[in-house]
Amino acid sequence: MADKEETPAVSLKEMKKFEKWTKSLQYITGLGMTEVEKQDFKKRLDVDLEEYQCNQCEVWKDNLLKNSPPVRFMMEQLKKVDKHMSKDEFVCMPCDETRSGGFSPEFGVLLCQNRLGSKTHQEHTMVHEMVHMYDHHKFNVDWNNLKHQACSEVRAASLSGDCRWTREIQRGFFTFTKQHQTCVKRRAVLSVMQNPNCKDQEDAERAVASVFDACFADTRPFDEIY
Known part of the structure; x- marks a missing residue:
């Protein structure tokens, strides 16, 4: 009896797999599907992808x-x-293409599930945002002050592993001299530009330049750049 009960279940599962594969092929080729069916199937794929990424x-x-x-x-x-973080303060959510993570003093660390291409990338993102958390609690950062934010952005980009040579190669950037510093400056400027109080790129560049030497040299809580 057990064999007879299991066989239809397996067959049904395989049929569903085949149906999904067939629908995928139809969606890619555009054959045999109405526009409504294409839109409905695309929505199903988007939901499946979001669940997988989460x-x-x-x-x-x-x-x-x-x-x-x-x-x-x-x-x-x-x-x-005096900041005891729990895993619930790391929140996985979909984001737009401008970021892979974020920090909020009130809500914790945002991990952009659709922008994290590997576990190493997620590791760098977590450490990056935790440096911001550390700065917030140790140095009482005013995030509306561009120089305050610039300093934390410099430290986070430098200390998180975000500017390792391998990461820069993946982004299409590499130099043979001062690669790390160049990356840190560029990424700090991009982050400061998102501050509502930042007028433009030049405003962000001035803020980063004014604090760069001191903040780049400050590796706390690490002994050195890891």
């Missing part, structure tokens, strides 16, 4: 909180400045 982000998050040396180090350092 699940992947959550799995990586749990793994990094347990096993990543820089993430675990930052968790311990945050405790020393």
